[in-house]
Amino acid sequence: MTIRRFTAAGAAALVLALAATACGSDGGSDTGNGTATSTATDSATGSATTGSPTGVPKASGSITVFAAASLKETFTDLGRKFEAANPGTKVTFNFGGSSALAASINSGAPADVFAAASPAPMKTVSDAGGAAGEPRTFVRNTLAIAVPEGNPKHLTGLADLAAPGVKVALCAKEVPCGAAALTALKAANVTLTPVTLEQDVKGALTKVELGEVDASLVYRTDVRADAGKIDGVDFPEAAKAVNDYPIAALAKAPNKDGAAAFVAYIQSPEAQQVLTAAGFQAP
Incomplete structure (x- = not known):
């Protein structure tokens, strides 16, 4: 059996790929369902990149993303990059257990996008008519x-x-x-x-x-x-026990265009590079 020690030095390449991921917990608040929220906006890095990623539609306004807790570091980073490529957008995350997030969505919690850590919680949302279109697997995890x-x-x-x-x-x-x-x-x-x-x-x-x-x-x-x-x-x-991670825009998304753009961005080569650098597997 192999023991891997994940040290700070061994994670140097990952830190470069996931710059400022620690911001994921900054400004967090309790939403009442045991999950933490964070915003991707960072005035120090908000203008780091410009231009929409290849093949991703432009977006505007606020976009609320409910995402599995294991996505916190990468999605916080990707949210900043998405905002920089789409001036005028603000991506807010609600991170937590996928099952609890699915229950909140089915209870009417306002959200634009759902990214789960396995197909089962996503299925509960889809079965209730909450997903706009077919959820897509965007990464896998072990x-x-x-x-x-x-x-x-x-x-x-x-x-x-x-x-x-x-x-x-x-x-x-x-x-x-x-x-x-x-x-x-x-x-x-x-x-x-x-x-x-x-x-x-x-x-x-x-x-x-x-x-x-x-x-x-x-x-x-x-x-x-x-x-x-x-x-x-x-x-x-x-x-x-490999988990597929599905993502979907939500049927009742307050910002439907923004939801579609964010889902497309997460599947883009630019976002996939960040996710795989963090250890996720390509679908």
């Missing part, structure tokens, strides 16, 4: 074991997570990262009892950062985004 720096428990694979005295955090089974974790554990024939079940992948990752658990099953992209704070352990069963 799991890794997040451990504290230095991997003090010397964990090398999923079987080690079931060892006595090892405290593990998982996402709840209703959340895409939780469903993927259960699939991987089943493939490895491993049964364990987590000490906590989190409502999104960032919650599971934070438990490792704070030293409250010895490991958590999260996306590899989240491990890479947290380089320098935690280490990551790859395991072969991750190949059995």
Whole structure:
């Protein structure tokens, strides 16, 4: 089994590709459903690029994007780039667990775009008539074991997570990262009892950062985004639990043109380059 240590030095290339992603939590607020909001506007970088990306229609006005928590760093960066290419636009994000976001959309929360971490939450929106057109898979993601720096428990694979005295955090089974974790554990024939079940992948990752658990099953992209704070352990069963990420403009989008433009941008070569640099896989 291979142990990969994701250090700050090893993440240098990623930092260049994801400049200013830390702004994703700046100015965040609670929306009442347990998810965080952030705006992509940055006066220091708002004029960094000009011109609409190839093949992407121009947009204007405010665009509200509901997106899976694992997309926070990349989408915040892409939101700034989209605004710079479309002067007069403002992209606001609501990041959280995909299932909770889907429920909010179906309950009438105003949003223009939904990007989920698996097809299941998107299907609940589509089945309710909430998606405008067919959702499109724009990236894929796989799991890794997040451990504290230095991997003090010397964990090398999923079987080690079931060892006595090892405290593990998982996402709840209703959340895409939780469903993927259960699939991987089943493939490895491993049964364990987590000490906590989190409502999104960032919650599971934070438990490792704070030293409250010895490991958590999260996306590899989240491990890479947290380089320098935690280490990551790859395991072969991750190949059995690859998550497709679909995106769709919403039928009741207040800004339909803006929604269509943002969805097209996320599928553009420019955006795909940022996403793959962060560790996502091309669809």
